[in-house]
Amino acid sequence: MSKPKIGLSMLFCLSEPFTSLLKRLKKVDVDYVELLDEGLHALDDTRVKKLREIAEAHNFEFMVHSPFADINIATPSPVLQKTVFRRLEKSIVHARQLKSKLWIFHPGLKTAVTSFYPGSDWELNMKSVRRLRKIATTHEVDIAIENVPEPFPFVLKSVEDFSRFFNEVDDELNLVLDVGHANINQQIHAFITKFSKKIVHVHASDNKGNYDAHLGIGHGTVDWANVAEALKRIDFNGVVVLESIKQIDESLERLDEIFG
Numbered sequence: 001m002s003k004p005k006i007g008l009s010m011l012f013c014l015s016e017p018f019t020s021l022l023k024r025l026k027k028v029d030v031d032y033v034e035l036l037d038e039g040l041h042a043l044d045d046t047r048v049k050k051l052r053e054i055a056e057a058h059n060f061e062f063m064v065h066s067p068f069a070d071i072n073i074a075t076p077s078p079v080l081q082k083t084v085f086r087r088l089e090k091s092i093v094h095a096r097q098l099k100s101k102l103w104i105f106h107p108g109l110k111t112a113v114t115s116f117y118p119g120s121d122w123e124l125n126m127k128s129v130r131r132l133r134k135i136a137t138t139h140e141v142d143i144a145i146e147n148v149p150e151p152f153p154f155v156l157k158s159v160e161d162f163s164r165f166f167n168e169v170d171d172e173l174n175l176v177l178d179v180g181h182a183n184i185n186q187q188i189h190a191f192i193t194k195f196s197k198k199i200v201h202v203h204a205s206d207n208k209g210n211y212d213a214h215l216g217i218g219h220g221t222v223d224w225a226n227v228a229e230a231l232k233r234i235d236f237n238g239v240v241v242l243e244s245i246k247q248i249d250e251s252l253e254r255l256d257e258i259f260g
């Protein structure tokens with residue numbers, strides 16, 4: 001069985017300007033880089049061109065994490081829905097131009113009016129996911145949905161939520177397993193077992209089970225040897241992307257040891 005490939009999310013430098021991201025990319029020592037189309041690193045045509053040049057020169061492949069700040073695919077507001085989709089489609093187009101292996105997105109969120117319209121959040125989320133799938137198919141980009149952490153009001157968080165979701169979504173949508181997020185739900189193994197055929201990509205960061213701290217690998221309560229064992233059991237052969245915001249070099253080494 002092939003061992004998981006290790007990648008690096010540039011989340012740890014999201015507070016730095018785009019020029020600094022470019023400098024860092026010239027020095028990374030991984031085969032896969034996950035970019036965040038967000039904040040100071042939001043993509044545009046000029047940036048995509050520069051990123052492609054670096055990726056070709058340094059021989060790595062990109063994955064793109066969709067915008068996530070104030071992006072709610074389950075918004076009940078038609079005008080916001082329109083804006084959100086304009087933004088997300090632009091992101092998918094840029095992912096395509098970057099030859100991105102995958103475009104990763106979060107489920108929608110409940111709002112202040114959700115309780116007045118029971119079930120509407122679920123329906124809106126489902127409708128938007130189908131719409132995203134269509135857009136992604138048009139642009140020939142692979143997309144996958146990520147499990148997200150407590151205490152945020154996402155429509156889908158637990159294994160139970162995702163089971164119902166995947167049963168209803170009636171297509172081949174896959175899952176990005178965020179180990180740190182699942183650690184907060186205490187469902188790491190439940191996610192891996194239940195969605196053994198769906199997990200195509202893994203986000204790795206540590207935390208102490210209380211909040212999504214994105215700590216270095218080994219600095220929280222995640223039992224990484226166990227995670228590696230479980231992923232081996234399901235024949236996972238996607239990329240394990242480091243999503244810590246501290247101890248980057250040390251965490252990359254640890255991932256190499258754990259998954260190597």
Ligand SMILES: [Mn+2]
Nearest residue numbers: 146178203243
């Ligand atoms: Mn993540």
